[in-house]
Amino acid sequence: VLPSNNDNLDDSSDLVIFSPHPVDMTEYIVREFRQRTGIKVEVITGGTGNLITKLRNPATTQKADIFWGGGIESLETITDLFQEYTSSEQEAIENSYISSHRLWSPFSVLPVVIIYNTKLVARNLIPCSWSRLLDPYFRNHLLFANPVTTGSGFTSLVTMLRTMAEPGAPEGEGWPFVRSFMFQLGEAGLIASSTTVYKSVAEGAFFAGVTFENSALALKMAGKDIDFCYPAEGTSAVPDGIALIKDARHPDEAKRFIDFVLGRDVQSILMSKWYRRSVRTDIPSNQPNMADLNIIDYPIAESAAKRTQILDRWTQEYSRFHP
Template identity: 25%
Template sequence: MGLKSKWIMMLVILLVVGTITGCMTSTSGGEQARKDGLEEKVVVYSPHGKDILQDFEKQFEKEYPHVDVEWLDIGSQEILDRVRSEKANPQADLWWGAPSVMFEQARDEGLLQPYHPGYADSLPKEFRASDWSWTGTSQTPEVIMYNTREVPEGEVPRDWDDLLDPKWKDRIIIRYPLASGTMRTVFSALIYRDYKETKRPDQGYEWLKKLDANTKEYSANPEMMYSKVARGEGALTIWNMPDTVMLKETKNYPFDFVIPESGTPVLTEGIALVKGGKHPKAAKAFYEFVNSKQAMKHLAKTYYRIPTRNDIQGLPAWIAETRIKPMDLDWGFLQEKENEWMDHWDQKIKNKAKQKEE
């Protein structure tokens, strides 16, 4: 046999051995997954961002090495729209993260699978659906976030109405509201401030028109908004307190925040199983994993999430010491009106001030 023939034979043997080994590994993984009672994959839709998602993907796969976590990082409204469009053939198993009002919408549309978690006794009733179709994972106060290099301490807005001052014209950058559950809820809450007395949204619409006049742009995703505010392309935004503190302390962004003095929406972030998901056992395991005591502590210390569970000890001091004045909101009513109000904003308010100037 010539040298060339020997090399060809050796290559064939290596390919055969590799194929057999790969099959054995795959079979072993499948057997272990079946032994654990879990499928070999779980698909998660979440707006939590790649830092949290990559972190918990790694942690979960370490605990369950034969389950592959696949995640899609998109905005809350985009998730709801996607789950709606996939109702006949669900692609996600788990929806992790969004304001509770959005989970309520999904529940009303029959998109969620009720699940009674193992930690149910430690979860107050206000942090879950009545039928357990979703449960709350964290509480998220909304704030005015600003660039400390661009805004002197004495000029920082202290309340919502301060954002309407003409001095902030073209200095405000906001996450595009229609794709963001956070911003949809904030805008709806600001309309509701006057609506609860007048029973009309007109004053709220007028407020949003003035804010639009000061807004430089609506960013397509949070990362773009963070970067532009950090670079000084904008000085202010409306966002949530946990993300603001996290960006300041972990990425050294020049950010700080003010909790509006008149009150702020405090959102309940939720989690839910998608009805008809193809990997329900792995989804329940992930659900329990990210809501465990250990996970709640990790989320609080590393990602500044305020847990909804009332049995978590050893939380950071900033959680215990933070004083927040929640807005008086009728969350059920906001859920009913949100689409109507946001459609009006999109069609009648967004960028109208700039169009007049042009």
């Protein structure tokens, strides 16, 4: 099954999925689903922000049956486009990840980490804290995914705003730190693709960047010259999600797919194949226990409600440093 960027899908197309997930993962899971069910699937790929825009477009909205991927705080901004569905697998899912409205289901858990190139970053400069990224050594050598176009960038931005607010400042108002971080990025440090962050750090084009645990772990296990840290001041572990589109053309097939990706067969291989933490309680992780990490209480509803406000301020602040 090949990914597609074609908006002009034939009305007779089978199950249609919008997904910002890595193509290798979507292809594998979709192929397995088709082999087991006989249901054909068309996957439309792109960044989370771009796919949300596409979903909002009246010309494309009704062409999708499922939105698969993107942090749940991003999905919260478009719940009016989803319809409620309670998966048959829900009882096995960690309760704290389940939404009260059932308009999306969690798929995998993605801690935010700092990735760095082990050949370019000396031991005394290893960025195991947000504040270390402000060291002059990282100026113009730091990479960040644009929060306007990527879900990972937005989640990382909100995480920094939450963890780096100065004493006495309102919760989530870490803009002084974020401004300093923007300065560190330099002219080429903000990019539209989250994939470019970890790939460029691994290739040595940049010293460090901010990404999700699964991306950094995959490169480390592949023997690349990278390592990663969970920021000491705190980080987030927000699930990405999957949702059934309102008025989907193929609701029954869509529900079968949602149950399939939340089922034990798929969830049990998330870590071994793609280094993602499962949302199920019956599948252990071989990565550091969440309880041992400084995981913040991520403001899902608040960040969704203030998404436009946060991104407008980001764009305004960033333009001051990089007109």
